Amino acid sequence: MASARPSGRPRDPDVDRKLADAAVDLFGEQGWSSFTIEAVCRRAGVGKASAYLRWNGKEELLAEALTSRLGAITDVDTGSVRGDLARLVLQMTELYGGEHGRAAMRLAMEAAAMPELAERYTRIAQDQVMAARAIVRRGIRRGELPEDTSVTYLLDALCGGAMNHVLTTRLAPRAVRDAAPPAAEYAERFVDFVLTSVLTRGGAV
Amino acid sequence: MASARPSGRPRDPDVDRKLADAAVDLFGEQGWSSFTIEAVCRRAGVGKASAYLRWNGKEELLAEALTSRLGAITDVDTGSVRGDLARLVLQMTELYGGEHGRAAMRLAMEAAAMPELAERYTRIAQDQVMAARAIVRRGIRRGELPEDTSVTYLLDALCGGAMNHVLTTRLAPRAVRDAAPPAAEYAERFVDFVLTSVLTRGGAV
Known part of the structure; x- marks a missing residue:
């Protein structure tokens, strides 16, 4: 050797x-x-x-x-849009909250200042976009999602949500962290929140 | 002097x-x-x-x-939950995408490693939570939101969404950036996306 x-x-x-x-x-x-x-x-x-x-x-x-070291984001077909998106959110909380999470966060943050890093981050972001596009396409085909579902807003809500969840949980007091749901459960509940209307039917909006 | x-x-x-x-x-x-x-x-x-x-x-x-230098996040009562949340999202895209946006992002990112910064970031995060709580409380009182609306998930989607929007827009090709809606319009559309059910009624979920 x-x-x-x-x-x-x-x-x-x-x-x-x-x-x-x-x-x-x-x-x-x-x-x-x-x-x-x-x-x-x-x-x-x-x-x-x-x-x-x-x-x-x-x-x-x-x-x-x-x-x-940073796992790739991939599209997983679970048979339903909820399941598919929950897997996507789970992959993202693992990316940002896992062993190399701080490096992944920094990459997102510092990429704009450095061409070599920008390319690397853009690739991760493109993987997310491709996965989300495939999930939305299947969701529309299955009749689960409207034809005009915005992949961009969906990704802002889900990717950003995963990032915000990791950032705020990391700094929460011990008792709050201990009471937080496991990552897979968070992913499911959060996807349900984003997919299901929050506005009260017949509300004054 | x-x-x-x-x-x-x-x-x-x-x-x-x-x-x-x-x-x-x-x-x-x-x-x-x-x-x-x-x-x-x-x-x-x-x-x-x-x-x-x-x-x-x-x-x-x-x-x-x-x-x-970092503007405080405040609660603004515009008369509707949509308007209130759009103002909140706008404040957050200004925080993360404005003149001192990179410092604000780094603060979120590096706070966990440094007690003095953690305290500062926790204060910003608490302002966001307080504003969101007040908005949700008014929304419930006005009959716009269901009683059990989760402030945590709403904040993950909106704060995280604002952050993700800034991060991805910053690295997008010039033509994509030029075609992006102004910040106030993004805020309104994104809030509509999060508040309005994405799932097709009667969908197979």
Whole structure:
């Protein structure tokens, strides 16, 4: 493994794994402004040379690490629009609230300032749009949703809702956090809230 | 104004203003990990001594600057739940998409890692909860909303929606951004989406 071949040495998957974990953790904790290859290597306990041999700069290192560590958002056909959307919300609370959640949040936040990150974030956002479009298309075909259902507003409500839920739960007092429903239950209830009319029938609006 | 009284010197509002602007801008661009009093003073073009005399540490400087620069979320009674919520959404897209929007987003994001920021963010979040509670209470009294309307889900959808709208619009191609509705129109349409049932009546759900 660590034999001293001077070039063409096969990449050590263990070193790759350590560097990717360290890169995502560091970015999640401190963001882009203090992200350096040196700091990633220090955290990974890996020599700097390995990292400089592998990547053309810190943008590439971070982009690759984020791709490998942040789960992709996918479309799941559960047979009903409620079920499909609940799975989508669950994937999003896992993305933002899970092990690498802070890195995923920062990516959304800092992407506008950095072309390499922007591309990565745009890909995640596009996955969300594609999944939501497929779900809405099936919902319309099944007769569950009106023809003119807005994918954009639906995504703002559901993606944004998942993000807001994670942000506010994280800072809530312990007792409130403990009383919160499990993620899957939150996803179902929240989708029901968004899908079901809130306005009282015959209300004065 | 800038007379050389060695102590008890009145605070110069111009210096205060420059430091607050610089602190919020710097935090918005780079986040907490590279936030230092020195960097704020450099950016403000103000001597370090002024800042060290004014604040006990960078936490206090930033917390005070954020309080003065981020507009408070308030409850506005427009006469209907739709109007009230549209005003709330508009305030939130202005908070996150306005001049100090990146600082507001970072505050939401980084608050969990820093007690002083957590307190500041919790206050903003509480303003949102109080405004939403008042709006829902009026909506129920007017017969517009069912008695059991969930303030939590409503806020997740609306606050989160505003945040997601700002994040995705910011990164959209120029043509898409230009075609986006003005903020006030987005707020109204989005509130209509959330308040009005999406499920087709008699649908197979």
